[in-house]
Amino acid sequence: MKDIALTEDQRDCLQELINVAMGRASDKLARYLQTFVHLQVPYIELIDSQALPERFAENYAEEGVSLVSQGFYGERGILGESLLIYKSHDAHGIAEILGYEPDDISEVEQLTDISSILTTTFLNGLAEQIDNQLAYSAPRIVSSVDTPLEQHLEQLSFNWDLALKVDISYQVTDYSFNCDMVLLIPGEAIVNIQAVLDQILDEF
Amino acid sequence: MQLSDIHSLILQRINSGVLIVDADINLVYFNRFMESHSQLKSEDVIGQSLFDTFPDAPEKWLKRKIQSVLMLNSPAFSSWEQRQYVFRMRHARPVTTSSEFMAQDITFIPVCNQQSNEVEQVCIVIDDVTDVFFYQEKLKDTLAKLEQVSRMDGLTQVANRRFWEERFKIEFASAVRHQNPLSLIMFDMDKFKQVNDIYGHQGGDLVLVEATRLVQSMLRKEDLLGRYGGEEFGLILPNTGGKGALELAERIRKAFQVHPMKFKEHVIHATMSVGVCELDNNFKKYEDLVTRADLALYQSKRDGRNRTTLYRK
Structure with missing residues (x-):
């Protein structure tokens, strides 16, 4: 599994799909929330399971962080987990x-509710474009200010080596609210995504 | 059997509540699970507002939730951990669990019009998670008990040394920071080996239990008695100067020497030696108090036992 790599075409294609999904999500969210939600250009990478706790520790070391996880699964072996990360001083005015x-x-319900809305609107936009139907598990608080994130991750042993990781930042400037979304598509599912991307590239 | 018949059979028999509302949040479907647990009949509630059917449900919150499904065409969720239940109903284990109402995990699913692909209805699926709720509560109780046990000395039921030291560290830091008085009383049973030799270890144990019970009854809520080791005990007294601590120590010592303890056909009389020390500006750590209270305690022993000594520089 370690020798998976995205070709440049695959990466561009995925980037394009994500951009469109972000546009659709932003539009829908603006209508529902009646405020503008800004999504920042995504960062895509393949990440080793062993490097994951450290990467989270780097980005969210010093501050109190809450993390909400929501699983998603669809047809053709597309599945993964969406992690929404809130720095405590950024997560204002969610209610x-x-x-x-x-x-x-x-407060906990505010976090699970907004996480679910951000995750599902974005991923539904992505799924539409690849002709897929996604279903979701209920959002769960994985770690909160009292149980540090990296501590939680270090206790896990992953049953995958490599994951496709997509980072997207959300900003609601009217409420000075920020959060990060990290999509992780682990193991076999990367190959399934690649197959979908290749199909789109072929049809192009 | 037709596939559609199978679908409706499953919907009727499934062990989850399934109800469907339209865009005005009026009920259009209500399965048998809902009927039995809410004790409402499908034909009476179809066409009625969801909120008239469940007047206790959190209307504003539910409306917004359902609105999100209609507008975003994406599912929404509610978990028992945040909201034990949304629709107040009985559950199926009234005999072997203790909660009165069904704990619920709820999924709100968009139902789209086939042609326009617009969301027209919302399907609400209610899972009975009373079991999960019940076991989680039990787990919480057990953890609380475990924490309690890990802090206590098994024999005397006062704080064990580990917990006592932990608390002492905190009390010490707080007294130093706020310039508050703090005192320590250490006491030790006199000739405890003799008690054990004469009455056996059960007799000795009784003396320790009786002594701690007596001391405990003379304390304020914020004082902390702990078993320091063997037959030696430490008593942390926040907001108490040397004078107050010495007075208390003497009261304890005197009360104990006239406290007969019944053991089988015997009556045991025992005494204790006591050392007292108050916080001084030169002390850097809580152990400084322990060392000095111990010195005072040994002075009491040297002076003939059954007495109290206040540590003086």
């Missing part, structure tokens, strides 16, 4: 963004 009264909803 207001979602249109809830702060009393309606606990």
